[in-house]
């Protein structure tokens with residue numbers, strides 16, 4: 001194949017396919033190049049309210065209405081029952097001590113449940129990536145994107161048009177010229193290697209390794225620990241479940257079809273995590289988690305990622321850009337990967353609108369991509385530093401939840417400027433410096449009382465979700481009364497908040513839920 005395109009996107013994960021669709025909607029000719037073929041396994045499943053809102057904005061802004069049902073659990077079930085996903089009502093955390101059973105404490109200090117949605121219909125999802133990513137590729141093809149799977153790119157060079165990509169698809173030669181190329185192949189991906197881009201490690205993060213796979217027959221935590229249901233704002237397993245222990249944490253996500261995605265991220269070398277034996281050895285030290293996996297079977301071999309965090313020193317060039325997911329990755333903790341990538345897709349859409357003079361947009365993409373991944377890295381580094389201190393860990397997560405819920409509310413109210421342009425309110429005049437102060441205290445492993453106070457002070461101007469209310473004992477539901485009471489923080493009237501809640505389906509219509 002020899003052809004010229006306006007845009008070449010390398011990598012057909014969800015981000016590559018989404019950008020290819022947008023490019024097509026902008027009137028560009030587009031080729032989407034994939035090394036493998038769909039359906040295929042991909043890690044990274046847990047969406048968030050902000051991720052879903054960004055997907056919704058993309059669907060609206062670029063005339064992609066078939067994506068809209070994927071933004072909420074209920075509409076997804078009705079529109080695409082053949083594309084599997086799991087139900088995510090919030091973030092569930094349990095803190096563990098080695099070699100001791102887990103038990104609920106009176107003050108609930110060893111748990112944290114933060115609801116992200118008021119009911120199932122509008123809940124978030126865990127994407128079953130083999131089917132989700134395949135669906136998006138087919139959508140891209142149906143819009144006219146040229147899709148080349150099983151294509152191995154061997155070389156890249158400058159060309160009169162922009163860049164020239166050469167390789168092979170089976171026995172056939174592939175020779176493509178594109179005005180603009182986007183690398184959506186993930187960390188240490190295609191352009192990073194082809195251009196020999198420098199890696200720029202995060203300064204505060206410890207080296208972290210990961211070990212993960214898909215399982216069947218994982219027990220529900222709330223089945224093993226019925227006490228965990230009492231006072232919970234949602235069934236604790238219908239969420240991203242985190243088991244936190246000194247030096248690392250385990251995720252447990254239902255992704256549909258009876259499949260559970262689970263794995264561990266931990267300070268490299270602290271545990272023997274090279275393969276499935278390492279997983280079993282770790283569970284030996286965590287008796288309650290071991291019980292949850294007592295009858296579990298892995299459906300595929302474990303994948304060991306020796307070095308999870310990654311940041312590229314360069315993100316853009318004259319005719320190319322890295323997707324945020326190719327430019328940097330911090331950790332699965334707090335599910336920052338999807339929102340950072342979707343924010344980047346919105347920026348790259350601006351680049352594609354201005355292909356005749358992309359420079360300012362490209363520079364903006366690089367600056368924002370690095371700022372945002374750095375911000376996520378700082379918070380996650382502070383969490384790693386305090387994984388053995390549940391009270392501090394829980395308090396620090398409130399920085400994330402407060403910033404994320406404020407951002408979502410501001411955008412849903414049509415006031416995105418209130419949240420600024422940077423992930424986790426990085427431009428907010430009061431929150432941003434207070435956030436930094438909290439992280440400094442966390443790195444110093446400051447006295448818990450002082451640190452919790454600093455966090456409550458930091459989130460006060462942006463808390464629209466009742467997160468400052470200590471009487472809730474680490475169990476935060478989604479209540480209209482919290483948003484109404486915080487309307488002034490969003491420069492909104494109570495009537496505006498009520499109208500927004502009505503638009504977003506805040507009040508459950510049980511008959512709508514399948």
Ligand SMILES: Cc1cc2nc3c(=O)[nH]c(=O)nc-3n(C[C@H](O)[C@H](O)[C@H](O)COP(=O)(O)OP(=O)(O)OC[C@H]3O[C@@H](n4cnc5c(N)ncnc54)[C@H](O)[C@@H]3O)c2cc1C
Nearest residue numbers: 011013014015035043044045046185186325332335337338
């Ligand atoms: C252990 C782990 C857990 C995670 N959990 C979460 C989570 O719960 N929530 C969250 O928000 N984020 C999570 N992330 C991050 C998330 O995985 C990424 O943000 C997301 O997968 C990025 O999607 P993508 O489409 O950009 O890339 P990918 O899904 O990585 O897809 C890249 C595609 O490029 C193809 N490719 C690779 N090299 C080439 C090449 N040379 N030529 C052509 N094609 C190529 C691959 O085959 C693949 O299809 C996690 C990451 C890890 C490592």
